[in-house]
Amino acid sequence: MPDRLRESARLWEHNARADPLWAVLAASDKNGRRWDPLEFFKTGERDVADILAYLEQRGARPRAGRALDFGCGVGRLTQALAKHIARVDGVDVSATMIELARGYDRTGRCQFTVNTAPDLRIFDDGSFDLVLSILVLQHIPPPFDLAYLRELGRVVAPGGTLFFQAPHQRRVAPKARRAARLRRLARRLLRREGVQLAMYALPQEAARDALAAAGLELIEARPDVWAGDDWESFSYLARRPL
Numbered sequence: 001m002p003d004r005l006r007e008s009a010r011l012w013e014h015n016a017r018a019d020p021l022w023a024v025l026a027a028s029d030k031n032g033r034r035w036d037p038l039e040f041f042k043t044g045e046r047d048v049a050d051i052l053a054y055l056e057q058r059g060a061r062p063r064a065g066r067a068l069d070f071g072c073g074v075g076r077l078t079q080a081l082a083k084h085i086a087r088v089d090g091v092d093v094s095a096t097m098i099e100l101a102r103g104y105d106r107t108g109r110c111q112f113t114v115n116t117a118p119d120l121r122i123f124d125d126g127s128f129d130l131v132l133s134i135l136v137l138q139h140i141p142p143p144f145d146l147a148y149l150r151e152l153g154r155v156v157a158p159g160g161t162l163f164f165q166a167p168h169q170r171r172v173a174p175k176a177r178r179a180a181r182l183r184r185l186a187r188r189l190l191r192r193e194g195v196q197l198a199m200y201a202l203p204q205e206a207a208r209d210a211l212a213a214a215g216l217e218l219i220e221a222r223p224d225v226w227a228g229d230d231w232e233s234f235s236y237l238a239r240r241p242l
């Protein structure tokens with residue numbers, strides 16, 4: 001594994017042990033293991049329902065065969081997908097996240113796998129009717145984010161759908177917000193504990209090129225709020241032609 005990717009994987013293993021649910025969904029009032037798991041997994045059901053409704057609206061609702069949730073964490077979206085799709089693979093770089101995901105799974109239709117390779121060679125070309133990745137590529141350092149994106153495209157089946165989110169660029173932070181962020185960072189570094197999140201931009205032009213290189217047609221890139229106030233983020237919907 002390349003050094004930069006290994007460092008990022010190490011950080012996620014640390015996060016998975018420190019406060020796994022908050023590392024996945026950093027709601028301000030849930031820091032310090034205060035997520036109620038039931039409430040937490042409900043957010044996954046809402047997100048998946050919204051995403052599937054959007055795909056339907058765009059004529060890109062996938063067949064109910066097989067889906068991939070890349071960067072699945074504790075299976076928040078994986079389990080929710082399994083209510084609509086026969087078999088769902090959740091893949092994550094953190095062994096602890098995957099162990100937790102297996103423990104939380106109530107569907108019996110999710111297959112969870114640790115993948116520390118800088119690619120998805122564990123899956124054949126065109127394996128999935130739906131490939132989903134939310135809140136993940138933003139945490140993977142370049143150029144590995146783009147390499148994974150090309151891999152996400154590669155494993156989409158003919159007629160299948162890819163839906164993912166990535167921050168295009170950082171917004172220029174007003175002074176007060178920048179100062180608050182620096183204070184937070186200093187506190188975290190001094191304690192050397194708690195969840196540590198690194199964020200990276202994946203510019204829209206590069207995302208479009210990666211999709212084209214993987215043979216996918218971009219249907220829409222629409223602004224979203226996944227990456228928080230400091231980032232201009234987009235959700236991408238793409239399909240592999242039949």
Ligand SMILES: C[S@@+](CC[C@H](N)C(=O)[O-])C[C@H]1O[C@@H](n2cnc3c(N)ncnc32)[C@H](O)[C@@H]1O
Pocket residue numbers: 008009012013023024025070071072073074075076077091092093094097115133134135136139140
């Ligand atoms: C913020 S969490 C989001 C989890 C999930 N997508 C969700 O929305 O519930 C980011 C996840 O990406 C995983 N991750 C980070 N780098 C990864 C990589 N190179 N390959 C696979 N997963 C990765 C982390 O371990 C973590 O579980």
